[in-house]
């Protein structure tokens with residue numbers, strides 16, 4: 001990767017970390033999960049409202065590093081309005097790229113490209129994947 005692109009990607013991560021999209025909680029969520037990454041001290045809570053299998057609204061409350069904050073923000077934009085099962089498949093695809101099992105992101109995940117840089121730092125991979133783990137584990141919030 002050339003230097004300019006690396007700098008651009010870092011700027012995207014910092015911008016999302018500073019102004020995370022879809023931050024907060026969904027009122028009366030139908031889907032909810034918490035996830036933590038003790039290695040880094042990251043904690044997040046995912047809340048979402050599911051309408052006919054579609055993620056009508058998804059929000060994150062994150063306490064953690066810039067990477068997990070940006071990862072949740074970028075992910076929320078990718079999966080907002082998506083079918084939950086499709087979103088979970090996208091998460092597994094992204095995990096495959098971060099863990100080195102696949103080399104390229106599909107077009108559906110192009111927005112996550114800035115995070116792929118992080119995979120060079122093994123200890124930070126979980127920061128980038130934490131929101132997706134939460135989505136994989138999310139269950140009905142009851143009621």
Ligand code: ZN
Nearest residue numbers: 040042065127
């Ligand atoms: Zn982290």
